[in-house]
Amino acid sequence: MKKDGDTMKQKLIAENVDVFYGEKQAINNISLGINENTITALIGPSGCGKSTFLRCLNRMNDVIDTCKISGKILMDNTDIYGTEVDPVELRAKVGMVFQKPNPFPKSIFENIAYGPRIHGLASNNSELKDIVLSSLEKAGLIDEVKDRLDDQATGLSGGQQQRICIARAIAVSPEVILMDEPCSALDPIATAKIEELMNELSQSYTIVIVTHSMQQAARVSKKTAFFHLGDLIEYNDTDKIFTQPENEKTQDYITGRFG
Amino acid sequence: MDINRKNFTRSRKRVETRLKFYGLTSICFSLLMLATLLISIGLNGYTALQQAYFKISIPVDASEFTSEDGNILKNKINLYDWDGTVNRSFNKLFPEVKSRDDRKKLFSIISSNSGYDFKEIVKKRSLDKGKTVLTVWLSLSDDADQYLKGRLSKDIPEKDRRISNQEIKWVDSLVERKIAQLKFNKTFFTAADSREPESAGILGAVVGSALTLTITILFALPLAVMASIYLEYFAKPGKVTDFIEVNINNLAAVPSIVFGLLGLSVFLSTFGLPRSAPLVGGLVLGLMTLPTIIIATRASIRSIPPSIREAALGLGASKMQAAMHHVLPLATPGILTGTIIGMAQALGETAPLLMIGMVAFIIDVPSSFTSSATAMPVQIFMWSDSAERAFYERSSLAILFLVGFLIIMNLIAVVLRKKFEKRW
Ligand SMILES: Nc1ncnc2c1ncn2[C@@H]1O[C@H](COP(=O)(O)OP(=O)(O)OP(=O)(O)O)[C@@H](O)[C@H]1O
Numbered sequence: 001m002k003k004d005g006d007t008m009k010q011k012l013i014a015e016n017v018d019v020f021y022g023e024k025q026a027i028n029n030i031s032l033g034i035n036e037n038t039i040t041a042l043i044g045p046s047g048c049g050k051s052t053f054l055r056c057l058n059r060m061n062d063v064i065d066t067c068k069i070s071g072k073i074l075m076d077n078t079d080i081y082g083t084e085v086d087p088v089e090l091r092a093k094v095g096m097v098f099q100k101p102n103p104f105p106k107s108i109f110e111n112i113a114y115g116p117r118i119h120g121l122a123s124n125n126s127e128l129k130d131i132v133l134s135s136l137e138k139a140g141l142i143d144e145v146k147d148r149l150d151d152q153a154t155g156l157s158g159g160q161q162q163r164i165c166i167a168r169a170i171a172v173s174p175e176v177i178l179m180d181e182p183c184s185a186l187d188p189i190a191t192a193k194i195e196e197l198m199n200e201l202s203q204s205y206t207i208v209i210v211t212h213s214m215q216q217a218a219r220v221s222k223k224t225a226f227f228h229l230g231d232l233i234e235y236n237d238t239d240k241i242f243t244q245p246e247n248e249k250t251q252d253y254i255t256g257r258f259g
Numbered sequence: 260m261d262i263n264r265k266n267f268t269r270s271r272k273r274v275e276t277r278l279k280f281y282g283l284t285s286i287c288f289s290l291l292m293l294a295t296l297l298i299s300i301g302l303n304g305y306t307a308l309q310q311a312y313f314k315i316s317i318p319v320d321a322s323e324f325t326s327e328d329g330n331i332l333k334n335k336i337n338l339y340d341w342d343g344t345v346n347r348s349f350n351k352l353f354p355e356v357k358s359r360d361d362r363k364k365l366f367s368i369i370s371s372n373s374g375y376d377f378k379e380i381v382k383k384r385s386l387d388k389g390k391t392v393l394t395v396w397l398s399l400s401d402d403a404d405q406y407l408k409g410r411l412s413k414d415i416p417e418k419d420r421r422i423s424n425q426e427i428k429w430v431d432s433l434v435e436r437k438i439a440q441l442k443f444n445k446t447f448f449t450a451a452d453s454r455e456p457e458s459a460g461i462l463g464a465v466v467g468s469a470l471t472l473t474i475t476i477l478f479a480l481p482l483a484v485m486a487s488i489y490l491e492y493f494a495k496p497g498k499v500t501d502f503i504e505v506n507i508n509n510l511a512a513v514p515s516i517v518f519g520l521l522g523l524s525v526f527l528s529t530f531g532l533p534r535s536a537p538l539v540g541g542l543v544l545g546l547m548t549l550p551t552i553i554i555a556t557r558a559s560i561r562s563i564p565p566s567i568r569e570a571a572l573g574l575g576a577s578k579m580q581a582a583m584h585h586v587l588p589l590a591t592p593g594i595l596t597g598t599i600i601g602m603a604q605a606l607g608e609t610a611p612l613l614m615i616g617m618v619a620f621i622i623d624v625p626s627s628f629t630s631s632a633t634a635m636p637v638q639i640f641m642w643s644d645s646a647e648r649a650f651y652e653r654s655s656l657a658i659l660f661l662v663g664f665l666i667i668m669n670l671i672a673v674v675l676r677k678k679f680e681k682r683w
């Protein structure tokens with residue numbers, strides 16, 4: 001660790017966030033800062049609220065009627081739940097990659113081009129094509145698909161589909177990319193490719209990843225947050241968490257004693 | 260233990276065979292019923308494809324209704340004694356018939372529209388100036404027609420028969436002289452309704468139905484799709500939404516005549532739209548099919564994996580964009596199926612149209628959404644209600660037509676569905 005986390009710029013800051021699904025509280029008073037251009041991992045047993053917290057960061061929870069959020073989440077010092085923030089614009093800045101690859105049942109080109117199109121990022125077709133190609137390039141897919149941009153994206157392998165989804169997220173030039181268990185449906189080789197890709201992307205993007213794999217968290221992330229039953233138990237440099245956790249529960253979880 | 264298991268397997272197989280047999284039996288039974296229905300209607304209706312005509316030569320004096328340069332003068336041609344012209348020529352085929360009463364009987368074996376039909380033929384021909392003799396085929400009356408088709412048996416006592424012995428003799432004599440025969444009934448496909456079966460056709464009702472369904476689909480489909488999107492994606496769950504939901508389902512079960520009453524009081528009385536018009540019929544049927552389409556649309560929207568919508572939302576698409584760009588195109592096959600089911604329902608619907616006056620007797624093929632019209636099922640209803648046998652066979656043929664249209668609609672649905680499904 002050359003840079004100390006605390007001196008780095010914090011891209012996202014959660015302050016006293018509570019989330020309820022109807023009457024049921026899923027997240028209890030969580031405060032957490034996420035460093036810019038870093039990979040932050042969220043770990044914890046199933047149902048502890050990792051996905052819920054992640055989805056708060058781009059207001060995807062707004063779509064769920066029963067979901068109520070209180071507290072503040074600051075992005076570059078503005079509260080993303082403030083009245084003047086449009087969730088649609090926010091989601092263009094905070095992209096998301098889901099657990100199961102979910103390409104649109106359209107061509108590869110159309111998949112990547114959709115985001116730039118609805119946000120008016122390209123003024124003509126050749127610009128659009130440039131965006132598509134550079135996104136595929138950044139996602140490390142270009143060699144595999146450049147000859148068949150018009151093929152159905154749903155016909156690709158699972159790993160390729162997931163990288164299409166990453167390329168699709170990159171194409172709208174987000175500042176933050178949220179990934180919810182992006183590798184859980186993939187084999188080790190495809191997983192390795194995506195991890196490599198995340199490493200490269202972390203140069204210019206802030207990445208938050210939810211994962212069930214301790215090894216993955218250890219391999220890719222700089223910082224790790226451990227959640228348990230809706231509480232943030234421990235948040236520290238990944239090295240620290242995995243070598244000398246301060247909390248007993250963290251210790252138990254990472255050594256596989258529960259969860 | 261082993262024997263037990265064997266017995267168990269055997270009895271399970273027996274049950275399976277029995278259930279399979281039941282299933283097959285029910286399918287066979289319903290197919291048989293359908294076939295019986297179609298065949299009996301077909302046997303009743305196929306004769307309407309033909310009509311009895313007689314051949315006759317009629318002298319006309321074109322100078323009486325054409326101007327110097329050979330143009331037909333409208334007022335003069337309408338004043339010309341067409342009925343008399345045709346009747347006099349027909350009388351010449353039976354010179355022995357002299358008394359007024361006998362002649363009246365004689366003329367009853369030819370269509371009472373003969374004069375009109377002949378005028379229409381004359382209009383279409385370019386005539387030489389002065390006197391000419393035209394040889395044409397004109398319709399026999401519906402009773403003569405039914406007799407020639409063997410639908411009026413001579414064995415029935417004369418007083419119970421619609422055609423007298425004398426009239427039968429005349430018809431037979433025409434047939435003997437080879438100047439009466441059954442020919443393809445073109446009128447049925449080119450005319451609208453008429454008091455006389457031999458002049459009545461289905462075209463008016465077909466066009467009426469087409470105009471009505473056009474309004475129905477234009478009105479119901481966009482409304483239903485927008486309502487479905489709203490209910491699925493925008494409505495906040497709560498009492499109001501529940502209330503709307505319950506009412507949509509209720510609406511689907513409301514007897515169709517109630518929609519007719521609604522159309523009568525709202526569209527006709529309050530808005531003052533024209534009676535008997537496809538516009539009103541279409542709106543009424545649209546209201547009736549709305550719940551069907553809404554229910555089908557919502558079901559097919561829900562069947563699209565939510566991950567597709569989340570992907571779009573995650574990219575910063577608005578709710579409407581996610582629905583319009585991704586969910587709706589994928590839901591199209593389901594929406595189409597629902598729509599076509601709704602349209603088929605509307606095509607066969609009679610009761611609400613009766614309420615708004617589409618049951619009127621209309622002799623012109625409707626030319627616009629506001630002209631008076633009738634629809635196919637209403638036409639069938641009116642014809643099957645008539646005393647003449649000839650109308651009965653026409654209504655059977657019209658039913659076959661209606662069924663044909665339904666089959667075509669369903670085929671279109673299947674084809675469209677196949678086409679869209681490939682993209683998925
Ligand atoms: N849409 C929802 N409606 C109601 N409750 C929900 C909803 N989504 C999640 N929850 C509840 O909130 C809690 C946290 O769920 P969440 O999905 O965030 O867990 P998670 O840590 O991501 O679990 P996993 O590792 O299994 O994905 C769980 O108890 C879950 O049952």
Ligand SMILES: [Mg+2]
Nearest residue numbers: 050051052180
């Ligand atoms: Mg989760």
